[in-house]
Amino acid sequence: MELNSVEAVQEALATQRYVSEQSLAxxxxxxxxxxxxxxxxxxxxxxxxxxxxxxxxxxxTDLIRLQCYEGLDxxxxxxxxxxxxxxxxxxxxEDENVDRERAVEEIFSSEYLIERPLLQAVRHVGKAPxxxxxxxxxxxxxxxxxxxxxxxxxQITIPEIGTIHAEHPPIVIITSNRTRELHDAxxxxxxxxxxxxxxxxxxxxxxxxxxxxxxxxxxxxxxxFIHELRRExxxxxxxxxxxxxxxxxxxxxxxxxxxTEIASxxxxxxLKHQEDLQAIRKNKLEGLVAAAxxxx
Amino acid sequence: MSTTTxxxxxxxxxxxxxxxxxxxxxxxGQVMDFVRxxxxxxxxxxxxFREAARACLITHKDDLxxxxxxxxxxxxxxxxxTDQFFESGQPGDETYEVAEGEEGEEGExxxxxxxxxxxxxxxxxxxxxxxxxxENAEDSEGDSDDVLSYSAAEVLRERDFADLSEExxxxxxxxxxxxxxxxxxxxSRRRVASPxxxxxxxxxxxxRSLQTAGVPLRLSRRKTKTKPRQLVVICDVxxxxxxxxxxxxxxxxxIENNMARVEAFVFxxxxxxxxxxxxxxxxxxxxxxxxxxxxxxxxxxxxxxxxQTFNMTWARRVLRNGAVVIxxxxxxxxxxxxxxxxxxxxxxxxxxxxxxxxxxxGSPRYEPLTRGMQxxxxxxxxxxxxHNLASLEALAKxxxxxxxxxxxxxxxxxxxxxxxxPAA
Numbered sequence: 001m002e003l004n005s006v007e008a009v010q011e012a013l014a015t016q017r018y019v020s021e022q023s024l025a026x027x028x029x030x031x032x033x034x035x036x037x038x039x040x041x042x043x044x045x046x047x048x049x050x051x052x053x054x055x056x057x058x059x060x061t062d063l064i065r066l067q068c069y070e071g072l073d074x075x076x077x078x079x080x081x082x083x084x085x086x087x088x089x090x091x092x093x094e095d096e097n098v099d100r101e102r103a104v105e106e107i108f109s110s111e112y113l114i115e116r117p118l119l120q121a122v123r124h125v126g127k128a129p130x131x132x133x134x135x136x137x138x139x140x141x142x143x144x145x146x147x148x149x150x151x152x153x154x155q156i157t158i159p160e161i162g163t164i165h166a167e168h169p170p171i172v173i174i175t176s177n178r179t180r181e182l183h184d185a186x187x188x189x190x191x192x193x194x195x196x197x198x199x200x201x202x203x204x205x206x207x208x209x210x211x212x213x214x215x216x217x218x219x220x221x222x223x224x225f226i227h228e229l230r231r232e233x234x235x236x237x238x239x240x241x242x243x244x245x246x247x248x249x250x251x252x253x254x255x256x257x258x259x260t261e262i263a264s265x266x267x268x269x270x271l272k273h274q275e276d277l278q279a280i281r282k283n284k285l286e287g288l289v290a291a292a293x294x295x296x
Numbered sequence: 297m298s299t300t301t302x303x304x305x306x307x308x309x310x311x312x313x314x315x316x317x318x319x320x321x322x323x324x325g326q327v328m329d330f331v332r333x334x335x336x337x338x339x340x341x342x343x344x345f346r347e348a349a350r351a352c353l354i355t356h357k358d359d360l361x362x363x364x365x366x367x368x369x370x371x372x373x374x375x376x377x378t379d380q381f382f383e384s385g386q387p388g389d390e391t392y393e394v395a396e397g398e399e400g401e402e403g404e405x406x407x408x409x410x411x412x413x414x415x416x417x418x419x420x421x422x423x424x425x426x427x428x429x430x431e432n433a434e435d436s437e438g439d440s441d442d443v444l445s446y447s448a449a450e451v452l453r454e455r456d457f458a459d460l461s462e463e464x465x466x467x468x469x470x471x472x473x474x475x476x477x478x479x480x481x482x483x484s485r486r487r488v489a490s491p492x493x494x495x496x497x498x499x500x501x502x503x504r505s506l507q508t509a510g511v512p513l514r515l516s517r518r519k520t521k522t523k524p525r526q527l528v529v530i531c532d533v534x535x536x537x538x539x540x541x542x543x544x545x546x547x548x549x550x551i552e553n554n555m556a557r558v559e560a561f562v563f564x565x566x567x568x569x570x571x572x573x574x575x576x577x578x579x580x581x582x583x584x585x586x587x588x589x590x591x592x593x594x595x596x597x598x599x600x601x602x603x604q605t606f607n608m609t610w611a612r613r614v615l616r617n618g619a620v621v622i623x624x625x626x627x628x629x630x631x632x633x634x635x636x637x638x639x640x641x642x643x644x645x646x647x648x649x650x651x652x653x654x655x656x657x658g659s660p661r662y663e664p665l666t667r668g669m670q671x672x673x674x675x676x677x678x679x680x681x682x683h684n685l686a687s688l689e690a691l692a693k694x695x696x697x698x699x700x701x702x703x704x705x706x707x708x709x710x711x712x713x714x715x716x717x718p719a720a
Binding site for chain 1: 484485486487498499501502505506509510512604607608612613616617638642
């Protein structure tokens, strides 16, 4: 699909049932055209990762995903040698009386290389892939620094093989839950977009798109309920992912509209902290359900 | 204490600094040990004196040559140091006078003025401590100040912050900047090469095995890397803490500029994050900015609510990877103790170690009986005082000893028993 305008991006996302605001569509469009990595920040469960998935489908290309965690290093993010195979190969080459230099060359060739996501993205043949670097705030500063290098020129140097350049620079989407502040140097290299919690109307549209079979009345009540719930003092506000879970749960229980009993019984789908559950169940639930019924 | 002993203390302090400048890592605590040990040995015997100094101040074999060099140049320049400092106690003792001169300027005098005033005496100091001269141009103000005021500082260590005059506060603040902060380490998930590490470094072992025809005769190893823990300080600046809050903020500033990772918050009725404000070069600048930004300075206290704000808004961002949390407050809470209890419980679960510093604990008659303190007590891992410099030193020591062993916590915190037994 040709993505040659902001509207085209927005429409294309809609075909993937991804409801986007114009600001997000603009950010994506620019990151494709400039081209520059796109840094998406937002609370957990507002659909940051979904952007990358939808984009890969739209562009009909591969999605390469790197999940970050503390201590993520080159051998898990870029490449690793296949040591057992190398050791066996040495034995064989020894028996065949291959001279040492050639043996070294042999065992440090691509054949013995295990590609990890970043190297896969750089060596990818054909269309430029979408590279999703997920939850970068979980990785440590050391990895962030390494990433800087990669993002600036999309090349990876393996001492034994040489420098590998990307044929088509991948489309990079970086997500962060903002559990820590990222380094300015990294931010400077990216386009930035903050994904906020959706409005009632947007969440309603997301639900009708993503939860097949839900009736409009229930979807609207759920959207209003969640919207009001996000105004409460909670340790963890429910994200869109939770909304969808809850809608699916209510559907599975054959509910056509919200009732206090059922809402209370299924509250665990949206609130995952004991304190939050207690606070809402104790004296807020009825008011919220009533507000949801009125909001239609 | 007589001025003679004080002068010896000063000499020792500056000797310690000369060592540090030469690249030897010695702490103020070590210097104080050295001063104490000087009372125990025959100080006029040079070899014994040298041995004592070496035993107290040096912890690395590699530092021995440096130590010998610095020791010789430092103590030889006044071969009669024992006479000078222990047998004569005349009031005309030079360094003492300089101390008074500096004090009059409240530590803010320009270096040039000070130099002119004390002309000859300063020169003598520089002669004794040749290493100083290079740095003098840059921070002679701080330098002369700390050498000379240390005798007073010794007394200052034990005095309650609340009883200090303005000048003494300024002095305490300088001393505070010199405290060495080192926080306990946590194990990170990253691994680094180390000959005695627990894990085998497959990549290197493989490479090295090529030299021995593919037989991995020597194993390369890696160990877990450690990183300093995140420190989070939450400081009460309400009215009841007024006598302490300013100096304690300076204490936070001092840690902040000594260690990389400190997140700082202050609260009265509401919580304000001041981490960014403290990243200023000069402490006065930082203090001014904090005072401007923090609205409810010296107002009432709502600890429970402030901690709730922290738990909801900040905990996820700053309590990562086993943070050590320090709350500084006297526990006078006007809010709901039940809320404070709930938030303390949550905060304790989120932190690796929860330390509560209460300046009132310094008084021998104090008992934590306020409602707020009572509610918070079951969730505190370490309850310590923070009313004078000595207590700060104790805290610094405590922080550096926090290791990988989590404090034992009760599954169900001990709570005061309800007066009416719950219905079955």
